[in-house]
Amino acid sequence: MDDIWDLVVVGGGPAGSAAALRARQLRPDARVLLLDKADFPRDKACGDGIAAHGHDELALLGLPDLIADHRPTRRLSIVSPGGARVDATVARPNHVVPRAVFDARLVEAARERGVEVRRHRVRALAVRHGHVVLDGTVTARAVVGADGANSVVRRLIGMPASPGRHTAIAVRGYADVPLDDDVQRIVMQGEGWPAYAWSFPVGDGSANVGFGMLLPRLRATGLPGRRVLHDRLAELLPHLPARDLRAHHLPLSPGRPGAGVGRVMLAGDAAGLINPLTGEGIYYALLSGRLAGEAATQAPDDPLPRYRGELGRALGRHLRTTDALALAARSPRFIDAAIGVAARRREVFDLLVEVGLGAGTVPPSLLFAVARRWLGEAVRGA
Numbered sequence: 413m414d415d416i417w418d419l420v421v422v423g424g425g426p427a428g429s430a431a432a433l434r435a436r437q438l439r440p441d442a443r444v445l446l447l448d449k450a451d452f453p454r455d456k457a458c459g460d461g462i463a464a465h466g467h468d469e470l471a472l473l474g475l476p477d478l479i480a481d482h483r484p485t486r487r488l489s490i491v492s493p494g495g496a497r498v499d500a501t502v503a504r505p506n507h508v509v510p511r512a513v514f515d516a517r518l519v520e521a522a523r524e525r526g527v528e529v530r531r532h533r534v535r536a537l538a539v540r541h542g543h544v545v546l547d548g549t550v551t552a553r554a555v556v557g558a559d560g561a562n563s564v565v566r567r568l569i570g571m572p573a574s575p576g577r578h579t580a581i582a583v584r585g586y587a588d589v590p591l592d593d594d595v596q597r598i599v600m601q602g603e604g605w606p607a608y609a610w611s612f613p614v615g616d617g618s619a620n621v622g623f624g625m626l627l628p629r630l631r632a633t634g635l636p637g638r639r640v641l642h643d644r645l646a647e648l649l650p651h652l653p654a655r656d657l658r659a660h661h662l663p664l665s666p667g668r669p670g671a672g673v674g675r676v677m678l679a680g681d682a683a684g685l686i687n688p689l690t691g692e693g694i695y696y697a698l699l700s701g702r703l704a705g706e707a708a709t710q711a712p713d714d715p716l717p718r719y720r721g722e723l724g725r726a727l728g729r730h731l732r733t734t735d736a737l738a739l740a741a742r743s744p745r746f747i748d749a750a751i752g753v754a755a756r757r758r759e760v761f762d763l764l765v766e767v768g769l770g771a772g773t774v775p776p777s778l779l780f781a782v783a784r785r786w787l788g789e790a791v792r793g794a
């Protein structure tokens with residue numbers, strides 16, 4: 413059996429790397445082990461969009477220049493299910509960095525900071541003498557389960573998988589675009605709503621393109637899932653034929669489990685932290701991973717209460733906001749109204765970006781403005 417590790421992180425995506433990086437940042441002598449079933453670089457089905465808020469997290473982890481060689485993107489264009497449209501410039505730039513590059517850089521930064529990185533697929537977890545033992549051989553004072561949407565750690569600690577009604581599925585590929593295309597486009601679709609396609613130019617003559625929808629809506633079509641996803645993508649972005657198509661689940665935050673059990677904390681997709689309105693999850697992965705790494709080093713005897721508390725302080729109000737908005741957004745007319753208001757009022761656009769990509773909340777006055785427009789359109793429609 414190995415020695416006892418202060419922290420073992422399962423999964424080397426943004427959540428796991430952030431946990432490992434933060435632990436060593438706060439306690440340079442901490443013994444931290446990062447396990448991933450894959451070797452890096454590895455691909456991950458994703459839109460590759462890194463919000464400004466994710467960039468802030470990189471700075472907090474001591475990596476402010478990790479993606480400085482990638483082009484910042486400010487222009488955003490959204491078309492709602494009913495055809496309302498907003499074209500605007502975001503207050504702070506986003507980035508598009510293929511995950512094969514982004515995740516490998518994070519893992520490498522963790523290695524350079526003294527984290528031991530091993531290729532290992534975790535299959536079993538037990539608690540012995542107050543420690544967590546993985547696969548009978550790796551013993552830890554604390555574990556961060558950051559093993560993604562189909563988390564094994566989450567299942568091993570007795571927490572159910574993300575419920576189907578709060579799970580989306582999306583396919584992504586790459587398409588050729590003009591080198592100077594720098595508009596992030598989102599095209600929503602009324603059929604099978606909520607459903608939308610995106611095109612996020614990388615800045616090298618390619619764009620990440622994709623299409624996602626809720627799992628029950630996909631099943632309701634009665635058709636093979638892959639065919640539906642590929643056909644809808646081609647239908648919504650006919651001028652951007654995609655290659656390297658790859659799909660993955662998105663556990664949306666209204667279906668999130670608790671923060672963990674005992675000495676095991678869940679972070680990122682394993683903790684069901686994906687924004688139900690936009691599918692953004694990298695920022696929450698970095699944030700929750702950082703907080704889990706902090707708890708493991710700052711409260712080593714009992715990290716979970718600290719982690720739960722800090723996560724609640726950072727995201728609690730925001731998550732309650734997006735839970736409520738996800739309910740309202742079941743009506744495509746609500747989204748039409750929100751985009752319609754955002755197209756006319758700059759501050760509303762900025763706020764929607766904060767709610768969709770960051771930790772923003774919605775003031776009652778804005779909810780009122782959107783609800784009024786929504787009701788007005790419903791009455792006109794009737």
Ligand SMILES: Cc1cc2nc3c(=O)[nH]c(=O)nc-3n(C[C@H](O)[C@H](O)[C@H](O)COP(=O)(O)OP(=O)(O)OC[C@H]3O[C@@H](n4cnc5c(N)ncnc54)[C@H](O)[C@@H]3O)c2cc1C
Nearest residue numbers: 423425426427449458459461534559560582680681693694
């Ligand atoms: C198609 C699609 C598009 C998306 N677009 C965006 C976007 O544009 N912007 C955005 O912010 N978010 C987007 N998301 C969400 C985003 O991809 C996730 O929220 C993010 O990857 C979560 O990071 P993570 O570290 O929690 O998990 P992951 O990135 O999934 O990393 C989990 C890691 O755990 C490893 N692992 C899994 N099981 C085990 C095991 N048993 N043992 C050891 N290792 C294991 C895996 O190999 C993997 O490296 C998208 C998701 C999808 C599916």
